Amino acid sequence: MSDIRRLPDDLVSRIAAGEVIERPGAAVKELVENAIDAGATTIDVRLDEGGRDGIWVTDDGRGMDPGELTLAVERHATSKLPTGDLTHIETLGFRGEAFPSIGSVSRMTITSRTAGADQAWAVTVDGAQVAAPIPAALAAGTRVEVRDLFHAVPARLKFLKQPRTEFGHAADAIKRVAMAFPHIAFSVADGERTAFRYSAGTGDLFAARLARLGQVMGREFADNALVVDAERDGVRLTGYAGVPTLNRRNAQAQYLFVNGRPVRDRLLLGAVRGAYQDLLARDRHPMLALFLEIGPEWVDVNVHPTKAEVRFRDAAMVRGLIVGALRHALAEAGHRASTTASVAVLGAARPGVYPGGFGGGGYPTGGGGAQRALAAATEFQSPQGFSEGPPTPFANSNLAPAARLAEEHIAPDEAHPLGAARAQLHATYIVAETSDGMIIVDQHAAHERLVHERIKAQMAATGIARQLLLSPVVVDLPESDAALLAARAGEFEELGLVMEAFGPGAVVVREVPALLGDVDVNGLIRDMADDLRELDEALALKDRLAEVCATLACHSSVRAGRLLNGPEMNALLREMEVTPNAGQCSHGRPTYVELKRADIERLFGRR
Amino acid sequence: MKFEIERASLLKSLSHVQSVVERRNTIPILSNVLIEAAGGKVAMTATDLDMSIVESVAADVGQDGATTTPAQTLYDIVRKLPDGSQIELAEEADGRLLVRAGRSQFHLPCLDRQDFPITDEGDLPSRFDIDAPALRRLIQKTRFAVSTEETRYYLNGIYLHTAEVDGVAVLRAVATDGHRLAQVDMPLPDGAAGIPGVIVPRKVVNELFRLIEDLDGPIAVSLSDDKIRVEFGETVLSSKLIDGTFPDYQRVIPEGNDKVLSVTAKDLIEAIDRVATVSTEKSRAVKIAVEKAKAVLSANSAENASATEELSVEYDAESLEVGFNSKYLIDILNECEGENAQFWLADAVSPTIVRDGDDEGALYVLMPMRV
Numbered sequence: 001m002s003d004i005r006r007l008p009d010d011l012v013s014r015i016a017a018g019e020v021i022e023r024p025g026a027a028v029k030e031l032v033e034n035a036i037d038a039g040a041t042t043i044d045v046r047l048d049e050g051g052r053d054g055i056w057v058t059d060d061g062r063g064m065d066p067g068e069l070t071l072a073v074e075r076h077a078t079s080k081l082p083t084g085d086l087t088h089i090e091t092l093g094f095r096g097e098a099f100p101s102i103g104s105v106s107r108m109t110i111t112s113r114t115a116g117a118d119q120a121w122a123v124t125v126d127g128a129q130v131a132a133p134i135p136a137a138l139a140a141g142t143r144v145e146v147r148d149l150f151h152a153v154p155a156r157l158k159f160l161k162q163p164r165t166e167f168g169h170a171a172d173a174i175k176r177v178a179m180a181f182p183h184i185a186f187s188v189a190d191g192e193r194t195a196f197r198y199s200a201g202t203g204d205l206f207a208a209r210l211a212r213l214g215q216v217m218g219r220e221f222a223d224n225a226l227v228v229d230a231e232r233d234g235v236r237l238t239g240y241a242g243v244p245t246l247n248r249r250n251a252q253a254q255y256l257f258v259n260g261r262p263v264r265d266r267l268l269l270g271a272v273r274g275a276y277q278d279l280l281a282r283d284r285h286p287m288l289a290l291f292l293e294i295g296p297e298w299v300d301v302n303v304h305p306t307k308a309e310v311r312f313r314d315a316a317m318v319r320g321l322i323v324g325a326l327r328h329a330l331a332e333a334g335h336r337a338s339t340t341a342s343v344a345v346l347g348a349a350r351p352g353v354y355p356g357g358f359g360g361g362g363y364p365t366g367g368g369g370a371q372r373a374l375a376a377a378t379e380f381q382s383p384q385g386f387s388e389g390p391p392t393p394f395a396n397s398n399l400a401p402a403a404r405l406a407e408e409h410i411a412p413d414e415a416h417p418l419g420a421a422r423a424q425l426h427a428t429y430i431v432a433e434t435s436d437g438m439i440i441v442d443q444h445a446a447h448e449r450l451v452h453e454r455i456k457a458q459m460a461a462t463g464i465a466r467q468l469l470l471s472p473v474v475v476d477l478p479e480s481d482a483a484l485l486a487a488r489a490g491e492f493e494e495l496g497l498v499m500e501a502f503g504p505g506a507v508v509v510r511e512v513p514a515l516l517g518d519v520d521v522n523g524l525i526r527d528m529a530d531d532l533r534e535l536d537e538a539l540a541l542k543d544r545l546a547e548v549c550a551t552l553a554c555h556s557s558v559r560a561g562r563l564l565n566g567p568e569m570n571a572l573l574r575e576m577e578v579t580p581n582a583g584q585c586s587h588g589r590p591t592y593v594e595l596k597r598a599d600i601e602r603l604f605g606r607r
Numbered sequence: 608m609k610f611e612i613e614r615a616s617l618l619k620s621l622s623h624v625q626s627v628v629e630r631r632n633t634i635p636i637l638s639n640v641l642i643e644a645a646g647g648k649v650a651m652t653a654t655d656l657d658m659s660i661v662e663s664v665a666a667d668v669g670q671d672g673a674t675t676t677p678a679q680t681l682y683d684i685v686r687k688l689p690d691g692s693q694i695e696l697a698e699e700a701d702g703r704l705l706v707r708a709g710r711s712q713f714h715l716p717c718l719d720r721q722d723f724p725i726t727d728e729g730d731l732p733s734r735f736d737i738d739a740p741a742l743r744r745l746i747q748k749t750r751f752a753v754s755t756e757e758t759r760y761y762l763n764g765i766y767l768h769t770a771e772v773d774g775v776a777v778l779r780a781v782a783t784d785g786h787r788l789a790q791v792d793m794p795l796p797d798g799a800a801g802i803p804g805v806i807v808p809r810k811v812v813n814e815l816f817r818l819i820e821d822l823d824g825p826i827a828v829s830l831s832d833d834k835i836r837v838e839f840g841e842t843v844l845s846s847k848l849i850d851g852t853f854p855d856y857q858r859v860i861p862e863g864n865d866k867v868l869s870v871t872a873k874d875l876i877e878a879i880d881r882v883a884t885v886s887t888e889k890s891r892a893v894k895i896a897v898e899k900a901k902a903v904l905s906a907n908s909a910e911n912a913s914a915t916e917e918l919s920v921e922y923d924a925e926s927l928e929v930g931f932n933s934k935y936l937i938d939i940l941n942e943c944e945g946e947n948a949q950f951w952l953a954d955a956v957s958p959t960i961v962r963d964g965d966d967e968g969a970l971y972v973l974m975p976m977r978v
Contacts, residue, residue: 459909461909465977466977467932467974467976467977468975470785470787470788470859470974511977514932515890518786521785522758523758
């Protein structure tokens, strides 16, 4: 007698369901994707008790007739692979697994009415049992009702989190989908209230998308996002990338879509890291939403049960496209820094309330001093000469706490977005007047960035000098790592590191970048291998070179505390305008903040 | 404990021992110096757990005893006391240490001497005497090449061992950081035959060099596989050795370099220094183009500055151009005592040998740079 036996069908279904439907959010995602594939323009989702008690997904798509309904709940029945070719997947779903999988672990009712049909039909699935379609009432479209999810899988039920958490997961899944389809309206409700509602986007794809991204990722993102639009060999990358000063502690706010499908892929994440490198500290992550359109034959989406990962046929090309497009967008933005900082400034700038009232009491000028400073900066007129020496705040009732200048009066105009320098505060900050507001520049951070960029440019122009090693360093590595490194040896040589494969499980390093000095070659190579494996980009080497450049830049840049005269300040502003990435220092902090005139007026209640 | 001592002798001994004390310590007592007074002598001990130094000095001991007190503070006090003062140190009833000189009085906190870590080196099997100037030469000419890169700990010191040159046994010191190598030989001192090859840590080397800077007499060196003890006068310095294998340095010393360039070391240093001024990079590279009887040094920067300087040299082989890190070159040339330095070249990417015209026993290997 054999111990091996065939599992019953319903068990097989439940095992399969386990892979796809790991929590209510996964069921919601499958159902919403079905709705999108059905051509819906409005999708409403309701979850009770985080989806445990009930999930309702209603769409206004093309609907199904009774025959299709019966077929739809069978395993591997789908309308979506018309050619039967898995290499040509143009819809979100394709496996025909969603309905049967969900049905096998819940009590599911699908009600649907095709456009033009005179009534709707409903089919009910309870575990493995499928009932015959019965007439029902519904406007055109489809409504899927999922009740008692996982009632047949107690193990799964036991591991469900709090309803709030599960609702959060489901909402996240819907948000991701919503970002990719800005022209579809979404609403999500829990048992009591509507959690969020996204109206259908209008206008072209970019406008609609930006509006949708603003709804999902926050106003702040929409205000500080740069358009990304690049194409190479029929692969198109569009979307929005946040300026580097808008950063987060983790990579959660990085949304990547391949053909409308949200994915978390190490290659994509690595490319993002590479593009933002030396604009951000290692532990800060940019916010962005990128959409990759690639011919279905160039990507395999069928590698992960919930389709969260994909595989590219030409990964290097895709990486190059992403890095290139992001770099281009960031460089074009040039000196643009996040407005987040200035919003914070606005919050901090409150009218002074001093004992004895405005303008009286202990301070001779009181809040008026600050007012006058702003007035002086914005409505500056008469040349007054640059005052030397440390400023004495509030000592003189006529002078603002600032060193004023006017050796050369430059009118702010559109050609100079950073405006004309008007004063230096605390020998550290430059105040400049722009055509529609004012900016405050941190002189050290700004100059450091300029010097850093110059050093980088020089390094790129002259190449990196290499120190030959007396005895080559052999680094033992896992075979796969050694192969990864050896395959990119040409790229590393440009960065000053000469290595080659040394047998299957080692590389030998013969030359190192001279500016790294007495470097820990072993550690460097291991870090590079880790980065290559995780992110497909050897960041460790670039990081160390950048570190040396940054130190050098720091030492040879203007420090805080150094008094600058008018021409010096203006020269700094002009150079910032033409230098790429001048808006943030090497660690992603802003080099300047901007206050729009409207903001200033708001401060004084003029608006 | 109670004793009186002349400032100059206390200062000298304290300055010797206090530099072993690390400036910041997680174990408080390691910031302290152990002071032991007995039999007309005061012994002072300092340690960082790896290395320790004991120095004895004659004093007018009123009462035997021992205690520990912050080394840096005591040293600073003694340093600031007027020259020629007579200093009294005494343990007080409240456990503090009284330091009194003239009209100045200090009370320093003490830690129990029982807690002071005394390293017992035990018996070190090999022992030989070496003259201070000879030891100084070994250290001075090699220590610049010691690596500071902590992961290759076995390069963080000078490799001291015996070798044979043309059938004659020598004592040899070698240091390298993977970019350059320094090797200095001296006639084998009596009793040094059969000593183990040891790597003496950088800190020990530097301390030792400081201690014997103006010494002339013999120095007793005792070694085991993992410890070294150096004794001279009233001072004993002992330390752990670096537990590692020094790489087979012989492999990187080229044999076939046949193009010999002879140049006045001092002139070359000055020329390199001048030419490298224009280079803004961290690794200031200089190129040396040699042809018959002439060498042209050149350097340039990414900012479009450049410099050249011509030198008369002795050279009779084919023309050659090779780049070096200017700092590495100057480090080596600084150790060339004689008028002439000899470069034994092969090509632009192979190790170059530098020899001191007046010191046969010193040899340097330098790896070129690709610029």
